[in-house]
Each structure stands twice: as C-alpha cells, then as structure tokens.
Amino acid sequence: MDNFILSTKRLVLRKMNKVDAERLLEIFSDPEAMRYYPTIKNEQQTIEWIDWTLDNYTKHGVGLWIVEDKVTGEFLGQCGIVPQEVDGVIEMEIGYLFVRRxxxxxxxxxxxxxxxxxxxxxxxxxxxxxxIDKNNIPSIKVAERIGMHVEKIIHKWGKGVCVYAISN
Incomplete structure (x- = not known):
C-alpha cells in the first residue's frame, strides 16, 4: 500500500499514477465539471497533469490524490494539497475535483x-x-463546510479568484 495516503469513513485517497489518465479524463473531458477551469483537457494534457502531480510529490511531498470509494474502489475524483502562488507567496492549497455523477x-x-x-x-x-472561482458556488460551499473563510480576492488564471483560508 505504498500509494496509500489516507482514508475516511467512505473514501480512500491514494497517490496518482499514469494509469489514472483514463479515469481523470472522465472529469477533464466534461465541460460542466471543467466549467471553472480555462478549458477541458485532452489525453495529452491529462498526462501532463499527472506529470505535474508526480513532480509535486517529489518536490513537496504532497499533491492531488486519487479519491476512490473505500468499499467498491470506484473512481470518484481527486483531492489533495498542492502548492499555489498567491501574491508572490507559495501557499498550500486544498484542491478538489470530482466526477459529475x-x-x-x-x-x-x-x-x-x-x-x-x-x-x-x-x-x-x-x-x-x-x-476558487468567485462564481463556483458548490466549491465555495465545500471550503466553508471545512471551516475556511474568504481572505481576499485575487486576479489569477485571467479571472477573479477567491482565496479561502484556514489557519491551524
């Protein structure tokens, strides 16, 4: 279980690998799931995403992890901790993206x-x-449910992005 990161009542989070490309494409090729991202992704862009994630594991010890149903092993999405630049400072971001079904x-x-x-x-x-894109209400609700609050709004990825934050 070298790839295992953590589990919850219903979920297992594990490290991503190249064979996850087809699963991730279920999200990345869905225009509705990708509404708040610049574009949908094709297979090559999905491989690049996986490479970026594997690089994060190496450089930072964290990254996005594959989320699966604990009982069935069904692919549900990705969630993890990734470094992001916010106003010239690297912050650790909780990111999440799940299949629409x-x-x-x-x-x-x-x-x-x-x-x-x-x-x-x-x-x-x-x-x-x-x-979080300022119009992405479902993602905002997730951030709020885990105790995050808006810290500021920045301009990133060509649009207004809310920085939700929580301190220990």
Whole structure:
C-alpha cells in the first residue's frame, strides 16, 4: 500500500499514477465539471497533469490524490494539497475535483476535510487555502463546510479568484 495516503469513513485517497489518465479524463473531458477551469483537457494534457502531480510529490511531498470509494474502489475524483502562488507567496492549497455523477453526495467535503486534518496534523502546516472561482458556488460551499473563510480576492488564471483560508 505504498500509494496509500489516507482514508475516511467512505473514501480512500491514494497517490496518482499514469494509469489514472483514463479515469481523470472522465472529469477533464466534461465541460460542466471543467466549467471553472480555462478549458477541458485532452489525453495529452491529462498526462501532463499527472506529470505535474508526480513532480509535486517529489518536490513537496504532497499533491492531488486519487479519491476512490473505500468499499467498491470506484473512481470518484481527486483531492489533495498542492502548492499555489498567491501574491508572490507559495501557499498550500486544498484542491478538489470530482466526477459529475457523484456530485451532491458529500465526497468533496469529506475528502477536503481529511486533507485539512492531514495538512495540520501530519504536515504541521500553519495555514491552508483554496483558490476558487468567485462564481463556483458548490466549491465555495465545500471550503466553508471545512471551516475556511474568504481572505481576499485575487486576479489569477485571467479571472477573479477567491482565496479561502484556514489557519491551524
């Protein structure tokens, strides 16, 4: 279980690898799931995403992790901790993105809460953020459910992005 990171009541979070490309494409090729991202992703861009994630594991010891159903092993999405630049400072972000067929079941909140606890308890981080498009109400609700509050609005990725933050 070298790839295992953490688990919750319903979920397992594990390290991403190249064979996850097809699963991730279920999210990345869905225009609705990718509404708040610059564009949908093709197979090559998905491989680049995985490479970026693997690089984060090496450089930072964290990254986005694959989220699966604890009982069935079904792919649900990705959630994890990634470095993001905010106003010239690297902050550790709780990021999450799930397949549309499982939206509304609380998986994002459950996984994000587990990542928050992992970041504070295992990694001893003092602060974590989530960068969320100001119009992405479902993601904002997840951030709020795990105790985050808007710290500021920045311009990133060509648009207004809310910086949700929580301190330990």
């Amino acid at each position: 499982v939206w509304g079941k609380g998986y994002a909140t459950e996984a994000a809460l587990a990542c928050k606890n992992y970041g504070f308890n295992q990694l001893k981080l003092n602060k974590m953020v989530s960068l």
